[in-house]
Amino acid sequence: MYFENFASLVNMGGHGVYVWPTYGLGLLVILYNIFSPLMARKKIVAQIKRQARAASVPKAPSSRDRTIKSKQQVSTAESSRTMNEGEVE
Amino acid sequence: MIWYADIRKTMNWTFFHKLGSPKWFYEISGKWLPWLAILAALMMVTGLTWGLLFTPPDYLQGNSYRIIFLHVPTAFLASAIYVSMAIAGAVTLIWRIKLADMALKSMAPIGTSFCFLALITGAIWGKPTWGTWWVWDARLTSMLILLFLYFGVIALRGAIRSANTQARACAILTLVGVVNIPIIKFSVQWWNTLHQGSTLKLTEKPSMAPEMLWPLLISIAAFYLFFTVALIIRMRTEILDRERRTKWVRNAVEAGARS
Amino acid sequence: MSVDVQQLEGRKAMMGLIRRDLKLAFRTPGQSLNPVVFYLMVASLFPLGIAPERETLSQLAGGIVWIGALLAVLLSLDSLFKGDNDDGSLDQLLLSPHPLPLLVLGKVIAHWLTTGVALIVMAPVLALMLHLPERAFPALMASLLLGTPLMSLAGGIGAALTVRVQRSGVLITLLSLPLYIPVLIFGTGAVQSAVDGMGYAGHLLWLGAFLVMGLCLAPIAIAAALRIVVDG
Incomplete structure (x- = not known):
């Protein structure tokens, strides 16, 4: 070390x-980024x-609930990767 | 020609698709993150303590030159991150890959904080070196304008509601900005030579002695790694946020996901 | 032959758009005068805020006239697309069969004709008030002539990106200023050079080069931004 x-x-x-x-400011920025x-x-x-x-709270099942849930499951998987719906190339 | 088209169809697109999959990125990054974080921490501590404590004082600037180990990495990274944002923006516009937009969004705050730190360290370094807290030299002024560019991207993202529009609008803004950066650098450089006082050569780095160069290089690498780690954590959160309706996210969160 | 017809149609559409915008601007002269009045007021702020002495002012005059023009253009950018957005003609513009960059160029030209030209005309008056040395007047006019269309072009990008954002006034400024800085540097450089009695052709050539680049690239960026923001 160069300091006695x-x-x-x-x-x-x-x-x-x-x-x-x-260096204190540098530490602050690093901590912010962590x-x-x-x-x-x-x-x-x-x-x-x-x-x-x-969503998982048990409710009295009705036919309306069933259709809404199945629509959700279908739509999410496809749009997961790209922004266009449907096939890419 | 047919075989070429076939190869392109099978190889490139599957590879690309895999790269663009948020789920794949989440899983791979989860495995690498702890090691990257440890490596980044080690290098950061090594580089900075070496520079702070174990290098000889500069014969011209005394001990204040030690600020270089913070200033140079952050300045270099601030520019590099903006260019990476522009690349991510181009990928967003051309291939519409959501992961690229998530990367752009996550890089912006990190880049802004580094740019800000570079400016402040540059300013504080100026005080013992030329006696003033701020100087309008070419590099500092260009870095200030880069900060404006960062603020612009963040402000635009906040002002637009729809995620899809946000992504593409910020992509265009970043691309326009990156085209502008060489013009700005050139104009500011030229303007500075017009008005330059006699002694200001902050940005002319004398060739560094090896004892000072090594900790500097280690610090630059450390900050690069640190940026990568911070980016990965932010991107993972962004993925969880945007893909929250998918089954794999729900499973991952149930399993008590840690970073 | 069909290509020629299309090009002719595109150009005719652009001229029609310019004519329409000019007509609209003349119908509400108050709105077109706002940037000019602002210009006058801002230029008056500097002597009030700094010093009315002739020597100080004449050193600063080139910069003040240029910065005032820059701020006045920034103010007027809001009206570039907002008016069309509010009454639905922006959507019609995007639906038209003519190339959008061409139409956008028409809008920017009309904007410059209503704002930039007025500022250029006011500039000598302001330069007189701020004691700019007479030998610098031609440089001032020439640099503004090249710089104001450039500022309309570059500002159009910010205006397009924020057309659907509420209360976007300051945001447009934030987005456009980094693009304006090189223009400001070379514009004021030309004036300063003339004040010092040196040649300023180089500065004007650089401004000209930027203008050509802007004329080619900015309409494409503005058109892309409009499609993204309006179509969603």
Whole structure:
């Protein structure tokens, strides 16, 4: 290490007041880029779990329910990959 | 000619389709993510501590040059990420692959934060070097305009409701921006040489001594990896969000999906 | 022969569109005058905000006149497609058999004729008020002549992308400004060069090159953006 003691590490020949806040800001940006995606993921996962629970609450089955559910199952698989509905090439 | 068409039909399209499948991406990235994250963390710590503590001070700039280990990687990545966004935008427009749009959407905040950091580190570095907190030199000014371009893409995405329109509108905006970047760089460079004061040569990097070059290279690679890790996490969340109605997503979430 | 007929039809359609837009603009002269009045007001802000001294102002005059024109064009971009969008003629435009880039070029030309030209006419008045040295006037006019159509073209992209967005005023500015910066640099560069007594042909040539590029590429981008945003 090019610094003899902790004091000179903090001071850095007078430039410490520039270097350390810069690295602090860098740390903040890195932390933002770690925690922002993780928190977004937690939120979405919780949302999906809640929706799945609400959907699976047992209701008195009616013929209307059955048709709505079957339509949902069909439409999602095809549009999953591309934005066009139907075959791609 | 027939065999050529047949090969194209079978090989390229299946390969392409697999690449474009959100489910495939989710599963593959899930396997790679922990290793990439560990590697990124190791390289980041190595590069930055090496640069911060174990390199000799610069004979001209003293210890303030250590900011370079943050400034150069983030500046380089800010531009590289925008170009990647443009490529993703082109893929979105030409082949309509949703995964490309998810990539574009996920890259934007990361790129913006890196651009912002590059600007601030550049500005703070300027103070001990030339005595002012900001200087209108060519590179910093171009980076400022790049920040405007990033803000534009994010603002446009927020302003449009439909996901499909969002995707293609942001793709066009990014492509127009990427065509504009060389023009901006050239114009700002030219403008700067007109008004340049005598001493300002921030952006002329002297050839670096090897003891300083290695930690710099490691830092650049570390930030690249870090960008990839952050991008993958964001894209996985985006996939879960957009594909929430499919069975495999519901199963994955039930199974207690961790990142 | 059918190709020629199509080209002729396309050009006729474009001229018809220009004529229609000009007629509409003359029917509401107030709306067309707004950018000009704004131009005058903004240029007056600078002496009020900085200093009324002749020497200071004459150094800044080229930049102020140019930036004022840029801001005035930005303000007027909102009306490029919004009016047509509100009364349904934008959808009709997209349905027409003529090539959309050509029609879009017509709209941009009409926009420039109603806004840019007025700004160019006002510019000498402002330059006088701001004490721009007389030898720089030709450079100012020439650079604005090349720069204002360029700004209408580049701004059209932002206007097209945000045509269906509510309250998109600032968003258009945000999207268009990065495209305006090279134009501003070379436009003011020409004026500054003339003030210093040096040649400014190079700056004008660069502006001309950008204009040619813009004339070729911008209508395509604007047309693509309109199709994306309107058709969804």
